[in-house]
Each structure stands twice: as structure tokens, then as C-alpha cells.
Amino acid sequence: MKLHFIFRTFIISLVALSCVFLCAGAAGAASAGIVRVALVRDSDDLSFKVSGNYEIVDKATGRVLAVPKQGEKMQVELMEKRISLSGPRSDYGSFKGPLLVREAGFSAAVINGSGRVTEQSIAASMAVNSDGRAISLGSSEAPAVRSSSKTVQLTGGSDGLNLVTLNSASAGKRYRGDMEFLLEDGGLTAVNVLNIEDYLRGVVPAEILSYWHPEALKAQAVAARNYALERAETSRGSFDVYCDMTSQVYGGYDAESPSTNKAVEETRGxxxxxxxxxxxxxxxxxxxxxxxxxxxxxxxxxxxxxxxxxxxxxxGDHYNWRVSYTTDQLIIKLASAGYKFKKITDINELARTSSGQRVKNLEIKGEGMEGKPLTVQISNADNVRMALGLKSSLFQLTRQYDKQKNLTGVEITGSGSGxxxxxxxxxxxxxxxxxxxxxxxxxxxxxxxxxxxxxxx
Structure with a gap:
């Protein structure tokens, strides 16, 4: 996969510096792979602001529509099956889309003492020394120039870190990488587009406690990397993964912690x-x-x-938990999973998994919504778990009856979560x-x- 960069220019005098290093924040992303994360779906309007260097591009034409200032609130709205873009300085119009809020990288021009350009480069990362020869690259979160005596970060007022803050109905969260707004199923979808390693910085602390043992954090980083890369390779839609438990939880930049960032970095690739x-x-x-x-x-x-x-x-959190349902509560719970009963008369375990621990098949008997006899068999352990609204399908079920031997409810004792x-x-x-x-x-x-x-x- 390729990353496309638009570069801003820094002019660096060879009188002051013996060499130049410029490393865009997403350098190396092309080799690592790109992940597209759905953050918000089916929205009518969204707002965002940027920190760092960004531009807004109409992907249909490739035209740059705007270069937002840092902290400037921009608005995207659904308008007659098009995406309307506006900001405090202008209404930019409506577009078929998608619209891409794209990181702007850097280009470098090296001038000699007379002011003549002797070297110019446009690249995600580059290095030119004082006599014009290319030298090996370093790595940095931010673009930097390096002389024999010191290194100076070229921050452009953003501390070298490009972030997009997406404001939705819930709250504003900051994200690394790019942000894409597109029309999908009659609504606006916001997709965070970023390299896999930056994505993992926001996944690992959202999926596992950051103070746990470093080796557990590393195992989580590798598992999450595998999950995302496999999804990115096989995805055929407008995005690869969701930002919640449908895929794996992704909290963006604000979820990051030093310990989990270290785990991601120490298992990079x-x-x-x-x-x-x-x-x-x-x-x-x-x-x-x-x-x-x-x-x-x-x-x-x-x-x-x-x-x-x-x-x-x-x-101590996920063992020997208990859940009780009356038959009325069970009817409501099953209905939310698509199983419609007017009355439940019996519930039986039919089979367990090969480990013998989880309920694999469950049978429920009763009356359907029209009053006719209805028997439903729920197959495979996760379907059983979801139908009953349980933390796990590793459970024992006890039926409860009244004096007339009518089923009145069930008591479930289980262990595990997921x-x-x-x-x-x-x-x-x-x-x-x-x-x-x-x-x-x-x-x-x-x-x-x-x-x-x-x-x-």
C-alpha cells in the first residue's frame, strides 16, 4: 500500500547546518501497512480541528480544498446526498466526496552561502549533508535538522505531531494520521486512516490494562497487529475495522500510555x-x-x-458470576436476539463444546407470537452466549418451577468473559x-x- 504526501518546504542554509534530516511522522507506513478505522457511521454532521500540518482534499478530483489552521473548527454536513464543507473563513461548497483531511509532510531545499539552491528533495524522509551527498536516515516523531552540535525540531507550531480531533455526538477525541469523510448508506462515515503501528498505540491500552506485566502488553500488541493486518488484507469495504468491540477497541491518541506504546514499539513488525x-x-x-x-x-x-x-x-472478576431470569425476562432477552416467544415452557442444554466446558447447543420450547407451539435450537457457543446476554457460554443452567411444575425462570452460574x-x-x-x-x-x-x-x- 502507498502513502501519498503533500509537502511543505523548509529552506535550510548550509552556512548554519552541516546536514539535514527530515522524517515525516508517517514515514515507514507504506512498508507497515495502512489501516482504515470506522469511527462514526450514519451521521448527519461532524466537526473537526487539526493540530499540525494538514490539508483537505477532494479525493474525486485530487483538488486541495482548504488548508485548515491549527485549532480552527471545520464542519462537514450531509446536504442533498453530498458532503458540505465549511469553516470560519469560508464555505467551501458541497462535494460527492470522499473528503480527505490529509497530513502534509515536508520538502527540503538546501542553499549555499550565495543563496543558490544546491539540493532539493521531496520525500517522506531524507538526508543531505553539506557537500550534497545523501547519508543514512535517522528516525524521529517530528521533522528535524541536525548540525554537528545539535538537533533542532521543525515543529511548525505543533510540536511535530499531527492530530485530528473529531467531534461527534459523544465527545471529541484526537487521532493520529488522516481522516476521511464519505457518504455511505445515506449518512456520513468518518474513517481514520493511519499506519498499523500508530493504530496499535490506541488499541493496546484500550484492550488491556496498561499497568499489567510488559510481556502481557507485548503479547496483546502482536495479537492486535495480526488481527488488524488480516482484516486490512481481506477487507473489501470502505473501511477495515470498527473502533469498538465489533473488531477491537481503538481509543485513538488520547488512550495512549507510555507502557503500551513501548510494547508496540518493542514488537514493531x-x-x-x-x-x-x-x-x-x-x-x-x-x-x-x-x-x-x-x-x-x-x-x-x-x-x-x-x-x-x-x-x-x-x-476475581470473571469467575462464578450469576445471572437469573424469570421467563418474562427470558422472553425479552431472546426477542432482542431475534427469537420471538409469547411463552417459554422449557429450556434444555443439548450439547457442549469439545472441551466439555461451554454450552454449544441450546433448545428452547414454548409458544410463538401466534400462540402455536415453537421450538428453537441455538447452535454454536457464541450464539448461545449472545442470545442469553451472558459474559460467556461457560455456564451451568438450573431451571426453576412453580408448584404446578410450570417453568418460572432460570439461574445461570458461569465463568469467563468473551x-x-x-x-x-x-x-x-x-x-x-x-x-x-x-x-x-x-x-x-x-x-x-x-x-x-x-x-x-
Missing amino acids: IVMLSGNRIVSAFYHSSSGGATENSEDVWYDRVSYIKAKSDPYDKN HGLGMSQYGARGMAEEGYKYQDILKYYYSGVVIAEDYGR
Whole structure:
């Protein structure tokens, strides 16, 4: 995948500096891969502001529509099936879109003592020394010039960090990378477009507690990298992943923490492979003591997602939880999952997963909305979990009856949180605390995988 940059120019005198280093914030993203994250969908209007160097481009024509000032509020609105763009200085018009709020990188011109340009470069990163020869690149969050005595950051008033603040109905959050606004299903969709490593900075602390053991944080970083890269490779829509639990939770720049950023950086480019392909690394909060085969929880068999006991998952938050439903409450709960009952007369467990721990098939009997007998069988453990609104499908169910032997409710006792596939986050913490490295953790939860550098290339 390619990144496209529009560059601003800094003129640097060779009288003062012996060499120039310019490194755009997204340098290296082309090799790492780009992720498109849906932040908001089906909106009528959104506002945003930028910190750093950005420009707004009509992707349909490639035309630059505006160069927003730092902190300046810009508005995008749905207007007669087009995207209207406005700001405090102008109404820019309406467009078919998409509109891209794009990071503006840097170009450099090197002049000699007489003021004549001797070297000029447009690149995401470059280095030119005083006699015009290219030299090896450094790396930096911000563009910088370096002399023999010191390094000076070229911040442009933004501390070298480009961020877009997206304001939606809930709140304003800051995001690295670019922001794209497009029309989809009759509404506005906002998509954060950024390189995989910057994306992970906002995922890892949102998915796991930042004060947990560093090896657990690293395992989470690799699992999240795998999940996102596999989705980006196979996605055919306008975005690759959602920003919530539908995919994996992404909190943007404001969610970042030093410990999780370090975990991302120390595992940069590390992925898991199976058959020379990036695996889709499912993970969950707590296994409840056992993980499952993928085909028992969902439908498809995945060679590296296997059932196994999990003695490392120990916590006081997700074990021996209890849920009680009256039959009326059960009718409402099942209706929200698409199973419409007027009356429920019986509920039975039909089968368990291969580990013997989770309920795989559940049968419910009663009357349908028209008063006729209705029997529903719910297959696969995650469907059972979702239908009953439970933290996990690892549970025991006890039926409750009145004196006339009519079903009045159920009491459910269970353990775990999540689907139970792949890595348990609490289990990763437990393994890390026992001295295991992140590679050991990943190989335990993902059977037969190979851990590779440089994104598996």
C-alpha cells in the first residue's frame, strides 16, 4: 500500500547546518501497512480541528480544498446526498466526496552561502549533508535538522505531531494520521486512516490494562497487529475495522500510555504466521479456565485456534458470576436476539463444546407470537452466549418451577468473559507474571504458529 504526501518546504542554509534530516511522522507506513478505522457511521454532521500540518482534499478530483489552521473548527454536513464543507473563513461548497483531511509532510531545499539552491528533495524522509551527498536516515516523531552540535525540531507550531480531533455526538477525541469523510448508506462515515503501528498505540491500552506485566502488553500488541493486518488484507469495504468491540477497541491518541506504546514499539513488525499467512488472532478477556476450538464457538475450523485448559487465567472478576431470569425476562432477552416467544415452557442444554466446558447447543420450547407451539435450537457457543446476554457460554443452567411444575425462570452460574477463542488476556497476564515471554504466551494460545519479523515478509 502507498502513502501519498503533500509537502511543505523548509529552506535550510548550509552556512548554519552541516546536514539535514527530515522524517515525516508517517514515514515507514507504506512498508507497515495502512489501516482504515470506522469511527462514526450514519451521521448527519461532524466537526473537526487539526493540530499540525494538514490539508483537505477532494479525493474525486485530487483538488486541495482548504488548508485548515491549527485549532480552527471545520464542519462537514450531509446536504442533498453530498458532503458540505465549511469553516470560519469560508464555505467551501458541497462535494460527492470522499473528503480527505490529509497530513502534509515536508520538502527540503538546501542553499549555499550565495543563496543558490544546491539540493532539493521531496520525500517522506531524507538526508543531505553539506557537500550534497545523501547519508543514512535517522528516525524521529517530528521533522528535524541536525548540525554537528545539535538537533533542532521543525515543529511548525505543533510540536511535530499531527492530530485530528473529531467531534461527534459523544465527545471529541484526537487521532493520529488522516481522516476521511464519505457518504455511505445515506449518512456520513468518518474513517481514520493511519499506519498499523500508530493504530496499535490506541488499541493496546484500550484492550488491556496498561499497568499489567510488559510481556502481557507485548503479547496483546502482536495479537492486535495480526488481527488488524488480516482484516486490512481481506477487507473489501470502505473501511477495515470498527473502533469498538465489533473488531477491537481503538481509543485513538488520547488512550495512549507510555507502557503500551513501548510494547508496540518493542514488537514493531512482529506477526504470527500459519502456512506463511498472517493469522487472524482472536482474543478475549477471560477464558474461565479453558479455551475452545473455533468451530465449536463459531462455525469455521481454524487450525491454530484449539481448545486447551488454561491454568494461567486467574482473576476475581470473571469467575462464578450469576445471572437469573424469570421467563418474562427470558422472553425479552431472546426477542432482542431475534427469537420471538409469547411463552417459554422449557429450556434444555443439548450439547457442549469439545472441551466439555461451554454450552454449544441450546433448545428452547414454548409458544410463538401466534400462540402455536415453537421450538428453537441455538447452535454454536457464541450464539448461545449472545442470545442469553451472558459474559460467556461457560455456564451451568438450573431451571426453576412453580408448584404446578410450570417453568418460572432460570439461574445461570458461569465463568469467563468473551468468546473463549485464542488468547485470554487474563491468561496472558498470568503467564507473564510466571516469567513467560510474549513469544511463549502467543505460542501457547495460538497452536503451531510461527512468530516472524518484518510483518512476515
